[in-house]
Amino acid sequence: MAKLPHTSETAIAITFLVMNLSTLLRQVFCLFLCFQLSESLFRSSLITKGYQPGNY
Template sequence: MEGKFGQAKRRFGLNLCMTKLPETSETSIAITFLVVNLSRLLRQFFGLFLSFLISGRTKELRCRQRFNKNYVKSDFTQVKLITWATNYWHSIA
């Protein structure tokens, strides 16, 4: 329990609690620990979200049979990023 108080003092500013009445001090401490718990839940949520995001995009990297010795994907298809059919800069000017 003491470790959580130390963490709240360092990371979340519990040491800046300057309330004088016991009721307001308890409220301030409760709000600080609410923020500590919410930040933990948010960190877990973003970790889960990023793991799903990364695993969805790099699924082909996990399948080694799709890659040859030079780490080139076997069924690689070329994607055309720029079309040179029209002169873009000429149409802007």
């Protein structure tokens, strides 16, 4: 609820800043999750590849 023109511009600029930071954080988080998922799939494929039933 800004009353002066300068404070209104500041409020709008802060809103855009927060929206852009939110989008950037979402992209970084998604990239992090994709990296973690690919690492876990890679590890599980190595474990199952080395497993041979009957060899105890």
